[in-house]
Amino acid sequence: MNDGKIIPMTDDIKIPPRRPLTLKDVSEASGVSEMTVSRVLRNRGDVSDATREKVLAAAKSLGYVPNKIAGALASSRVNLVAVIIPSLSNMVFPEVMTGISEVLDDTPLQPVVGVTNYLPEKEEEVLFEMLSWRPSGVIIAGLEHSDASRAMLHASGIPVVEIMDVDGEPIDAMVGISHRRAGREMARAICKAGYENIGFLGTKMPLDHRARKRFEGFTEALAKEGVEVMDQEFYSGGSALKKGREMTQTILERSPDLDFLYYSNDMIGAGGLLYCLDAGIDVPGRIGLAGFNGVELLDGLPRKLATMDAGRREIGREAARIIAGRSDGSITETGQRVELTPKLQPGETLRRW
Amino acid sequence: MNDGKIIPMTDDIKIPPRRPLTLKDVSEASGVSEMTVSRVLRNRGDVSDATREKVLAAAKSLGYVPNKIAGALASSRVNLVAVIIPSLSNMVFPEVMTGISEVLDDTPLQPVVGVTNYLPEKEEEVLFEMLSWRPSGVIIAGLEHSDASRAMLHASGIPVVEIMDVDGEPIDAMVGISHRRAGREMARAICKAGYENIGFLGTKMPLDHRARKRFEGFTEALAKEGVEVMDQEFYSGGSALKKGREMTQTILERSPDLDFLYYSNDMIGAGGLLYCLDAGIDVPGRIGLAGFNGVELLDGLPRKLATMDAGRREIGREAARIIAGRSDGSITETGQRVELTPKLQPGETLRRW
DNA sequence: ATGAAAGCGCTAACAC
DNA sequence: GTGTTAGCGCTTTCAT
Numbered sequence: 001m002n003d004g005k006i007i008p009m010t011d012d013i014k015i016p017p018r019r020p021l022t023l024k025d026v027s028e029a030s031g032v033s034e035m036t037v038s039r040v041l042r043n044r045g046d047v048s049d050a051t052r053e054k055v056l057a058a059a060k061s062l063g064y065v066p067n068k069i070a071g072a073l074a075s076s077r078v079n080l081v082a083v084i085i086p087s088l089s090n091m092v093f094p095e096v097m098t099g100i101s102e103v104l105d106d107t108p109l110q111p112v113v114g115v116t117n118y119l120p121e122k123e124e125e126v127l128f129e130m131l132s133w134r135p136s137g138v139i140i141a142g143l144e145h146s147d148a149s150r151a152m153l154h155a156s157g158i159p160v161v162e163i164m165d166v167d168g169e170p171i172d173a174m175v176g177i178s179h180r181r182a183g184r185e186m187a188r189a190i191c192k193a194g195y196e197n198i199g200f201l202g203t204k205m206p207l208d209h210r211a212r213k214r215f216e217g218f219t220e221a222l223a224k225e226g227v228e229v230m231d232q233e234f235y236s237g238g239s240a241l242k243k244g245r246e247m248t249q250t251i252l253e254r255s256p257d258l259d260f261l262y263y264s265n266d267m268i269g270a271g272g273l274l275y276c277l278d279a280g281i282d283v284p285g286r287i288g289l290a291g292f293n294g295v296e297l298l299d300g301l302p303r304k305l306a307t308m309d310a311g312r313r314e315i316g317r318e319a320a321r322i323i324a325g326r327s328d329g330s331i332t333e334t335g336q337r338v339e340l341t342p343k344l345q346p347g348e349t350l351r352r353w
Numbered sequence: 354m355n356d357g358k359i360i361p362m363t364d365d366i367k368i369p370p371r372r373p374l375t376l377k378d379v380s381e382a383s384g385v386s387e388m389t390v391s392r393v394l395r396n397r398g399d400v401s402d403a404t405r406e407k408v409l410a411a412a413k414s415l416g417y418v419p420n421k422i423a424g425a426l427a428s429s430r431v432n433l434v435a436v437i438i439p440s441l442s443n444m445v446f447p448e449v450m451t452g453i454s455e456v457l458d459d460t461p462l463q464p465v466v467g468v469t470n471y472l473p474e475k476e477e478e479v480l481f482e483m484l485s486w487r488p489s490g491v492i493i494a495g496l497e498h499s500d501a502s503r504a505m506l507h508a509s510g511i512p513v514v515e516i517m518d519v520d521g522e523p524i525d526a527m528v529g530i531s532h533r534r535a536g537r538e539m540a541r542a543i544c545k546a547g548y549e550n551i552g553f554l555g556t557k558m559p560l561d562h563r564a565r566k567r568f569e570g571f572t573e574a575l576a577k578e579g580v581e582v583m584d585q586e587f588y589s590g591g592s593a594l595k596k597g598r599e600m601t602q603t604i605l606e607r608s609p610d611l612d613f614l615y616y617s618n619d620m621i622g623a624g625g626l627l628y629c630l631d632a633g634i635d636v637p638g639r640i641g642l643a644g645f646n647g648v649e650l651l652d653g654l655p656r657k658l659a660t661m662d663a664g665r666r667e668i669g670r671e672a673a674r675i676i677a678g679r680s681d682g683s684i685t686e687t688g689q690r691v692e693l694t695p696k697l698q699p700g701e702t703l704r705r706w
Numbered sequence: 707a708t709g710a711a712a713g714c715g716c717t718a719a720c721a722c
Numbered sequence: 723g724t725g726t727t728a729g730c731g732c733t734t735t736c737a738t
Contacts, residue, residue: 023716
């Protein structure tokens, strides 16, 4: 009752409890023991319909959100899968993520992403951080890691799937394609099509081991045909499409005899294609072009760029299947090795012989 | 000593302890109490150099990785920031992520990403899952959420930043641009350039509220000039670049009088541009084009598409700054509202009057 | 500068 | 079907 005096009734102000709710709160609100509440909320064990209803009602009306931290500590079960990738900015890893999510969506597991920017030290940090959350598995890009990273992964005792690449020895399981083989096959296709003066354009990135392996396979297969890479051009940073244009102009001005350009990714390849078309260069007659990855974007280009599909989504799927299977016990083996075969897509920038 | 008999000395086989190491292991190995080991490993409180060395040496040689689950439970501090976005497949959210990472990299905080595929129910699930890990903050795309989602966010008591959009009421803080305004400004620029028969091309996605708001602002501003959208075309799925081509052809065949096409994103806009150039249509003379987002890709196109930069990276940065500041106590206010102003980039597909 | 004790919120294991 | 007890591996707090 307010009798006219202005009284600052500070004590009466009900500040909503900023303390998150616990099982105990639900237990008290429903008159059911904490343990049974826990059972209901996890659908474990037999609980009568009557109590189940009571508990569910109480939990919902309170807005209870379980504390997974406590749950994980008590059960030593964590439904997280660490996914460690070099970058999010070129569409290939988001596609891998899509494949991973597709599979994990049907399991209790949840992906958690860490990005390394192609830096081994950063990879080490991210890995340490993620392992300290005791995830159910690790999916990590590449086979090249620092000794410390390898040691951590080994010691963790959890399933590890190294993805993208199969040219090397995995710590545990691996799923990917052989980039060396991809490079070799592209080289053969190029030679078979009758091109002879071959240029290479790529990223200036010594830490991108997969691009390096493709290049190695490429030059190796060319050598077998008695051909050498005639000129090269590298870039870093900026819009890949634009860089592809610029590099193509540069390399063609420097080496006008080139009759084929192999790009380390589709985006710069697309830039090169646009440049050639703009410049009125006959593709694939005067000059042939090929990229790598098989990105969707190529479908909309004026001419379809030759490329090799790395099957990124399928890699993600397969890796997730291994983690999920081991996590639920349906797979007991370790050390799986899954090699997918990249498909050459000749497109319209590779002369038919 | 093996005296010739073949004895299966199973007991002697040292199976590497699959049990993860604990503080206790480090404590025993170093002869220092668990408490002091904990101090050393977290750089907290005063510890003599001598003991510090001992502990560090032991931890490193054992390969100890702290258990953050236990740490988080004990301290009720979790250095995770939940980031909830609709998709990873169109480059705009990866760019936001980049901005977030840039800022969080200088803090103890770590982003954890959840993807909703533009589905409110999925958003609810992901949110529930993430909140159950008691993160230090939530960054979530959009202002439209289910009642349950809003309730959860409210009840969580943690900092919440809604990003991308500022046309609406935030739960707590918000950082973004006004998509209505972006649509209006583009409409004005188009009218000012003298175009009159305007078509709209977009995604068939009723749940993309930001695209909807841009369209609303667009038609509203056109109406003020006495202009109506003359024809529309929508798509879903597939390669956006290709769809842009196809839709452009379709709409131009159906409505040959169109002299401007406004695309709801740059990718389909780029497809439209490529189509027009291929078809020998004079851009921007006969027909003008504009997209939305300001993606890097546009730099490499034969002609620069008019667009509006949404400042995605800066949005990520600003949101992360708010979470980081509130988490370390350097910001105590709540309810921040940061409106960034998108910049019209006229490019070369908008006639100059 | 170091240690001992208590407990974070939940679940495994075992009663009843 | 339901409740009780004892931790999970750390950090907080308080003592020394």
